[in-house]
Amino acid sequence: MTADTAPAASAPAEATRRLNLTREAFFDWYLPITAGLLPVFLVGMLASALANRLAFAGWCLVFGLLYTLWLRRGVERDWSSGRRIGGGLFLLALAWFAFAGLVVRHGEIFDLGFRAALPALYHPIFTHPATALATGGALAASALGVILRGSHRTESEESTR
Numbered sequence: 001m002t003a004d005t006a007p008a009a010s011a012p013a014e015a016t017r018r019l020n021l022t023r024e025a026f027f028d029w030y031l032p033i034t035a036g037l038l039p040v041f042l043v044g045m046l047a048s049a050l051a052n053r054l055a056f057a058g059w060c061l062v063f064g065l066l067y068t069l070w071l072r073r074g075v076e077r078d079w080s081s082g083r084r085i086g087g088g089l090f091l092l093a094l095a096w097f098a099f100a101g102l103v104v105r106h107g108e109i110f111d112l113g114f115r116a117a118l119p120a121l122y123h124p125i126f127t128h129p130a131t132a133l134a135t136g137g138a139l140a141a142s143a144l145g146v147i148l149r150g151s152h153r154t155e156s157e158e159s160t161r
Contacts, residue, residue: 028075028084036067036088040095047099048112053106056099063095082150089143096136100129 044060047053070091074084101111112125125131 028081032071032084032088033068036065036071036092038097040064040067040092043099047102047110050117051106051110052113053102053109055102055106056110059095059099059102062099063091067091067095080150082146086143086147086150089139089146092145093139094138096132097138100132100136103127103129103132 040060040063044056048056048060067088070087071084073079075085107127107129111124114127115122
């Protein structure tokens, strides 16, 4: 190995170390942050553009911040993955319930904007508050399942000791 190739070979390893791109960091931080924020930001910004209302953009920013703070606290305090995931799902469920409230308040302009901007994709179910409520309900049920499974697993782990 020559002196010219040695720095190039260690550059990816150095970049990985600096960015903390480990398997643990990927599953504890990067994957949950992407999976939690991407749908909220896509829906919030799209709804804001279609309805021409900043309330939808504000919705995604507020819940994006809350979700990120929750996840950060969980990683810092080394919470179990069940507690982090269950709490994150619960926060996302609350976000979708709040989105349903926004759809109730701005539903007519949201529906008209959707029809005008994306007529080929339009279906009334996409702009109905019940869709957001059903999404929030599914997320809340998932959160409850993850939290109960995590607490059951913790009890069973304690009994084996």
